[in-house]
Amino acid sequence: FSNLGYAYRKQSIRIESRHKRRFKMSNDEQTPPTDEASAETGLNGMDLIIDGWFHERGVLWPGQAMSLQVKKVLEHRRSDFQDILVFESTHHGNVLVLDGVIQVTERDEFAYQEMIAHLPLNAHPCPKKVLVIGGGDGGVLREIAKHDCVEKIVLCEIDGGVIETSKKYLP
Numbered sequence: 045f046s047n048l049g050y051a052y053r054k055q056s057i058r059i060e061s062r063h064k065r066r067f068k069m070s071n072d073e074q075t076p077p078t079d080e081a082s083a084e085t086g087l088n089g090m091d092l093i094i095d096g097w098f099h100e101r102g103v104l105w106p107g108q109a110m111s112l113q114v115k116k117v118l119e120h121r122r123s124d125f126q127d128i129l130v131f132e133s134t135h136h137g138n139v140l141v142l143d144g145v146i147q148v149t150e151r152d153e154f155a156y157q158e159m160i161a162h163l164p165l166n167a168h169p170c171p172k173k174v175l176v177i178g179g180g181d182g183g184v185l186r187e188i189a190k191h192d193c194v195e196k197i198v199l200c201e202i203d204g205g206v207i208e209t210s211k212k213y214l215p
Contacts, residue, residue, distance in 0.1 A: 087144045089129030090120055098131060098139070100146050110146060112136055118213055123205030130213045138213045140181055142206065148181050150215060157183035165191050172196065180206030181214055 092099050093114055100110040113134040120129045129141040137150025148156070161184050165171050173196045174188050180201040188197050201207055 087127050089127045089141050089144055090117070092129075092141075092144055093117070093131075098133075098141070098146075100141075100144060102144065104145075112139060112146075112149070119209055121205065121209075123203050125203045125205070128203075128205055128209050130209055140206075140210060140214060148183060148214065153181075153183050153214075157187050160184055161187035165194070174198070175200065181210040182207070183214070186215075 096114055097111045098114050115132045115134050118130045118132055118138065120127075122128070126143045127141075131139050131141070133139050133149065135151070139149045140147045165174070165188065170193045171191065172193060174194055175198050176184050176188070177200045179185060179199060180203060185197055185199060188194055199207075
């Protein structure tokens with residue numbers, strides 16, 4: 045457990061220091077990072093594709109890795125907040141990767157999206173307004189919209205790049 049705690053603290057420190065570099069406070073305004081600052085703080089998802097395979101490894105998952113065979117890279121870019129990679133895999137359909145971490149695959153995204161949307165909505169007698177924090181891939185929104193009693197869904201996603209990219213490549 046001490047190694048896991050260290051890895052978690054190290055990851056938190058990296059994220060915190062990345063945030064401090066990303067925005068400068070001047071005259072009560074936040075300014076986006078320069079290209080130089082983005083390059084120095086970010087991961088390049090393309091570096092994780094080796095010999096036709098995407099490899100997800102990191103300090104958050106000590107001793108394990110996930111690899112998917114890449115058929116074709118569909119999009120790769122850096123938003124103001126993170127590295128965005130979408131590729132078509134040979135057996136899992138399109139895959140969304142943010143900062144080197146797989147977020148969804150077409151093959152199994154429903155398992156997460158349905159669970160996180162339907163369980164809480166079915167536990168409420170008549171949910172009318174729903175707030176989704178994150179969820180830029182749109183899967184949770186899709187599932188919430190299946191509930192007739194829901195009148196309003198608000199999505200709070202910090203990165204518009206995730207929304208744009210997901211609209212192009214995900215169901």
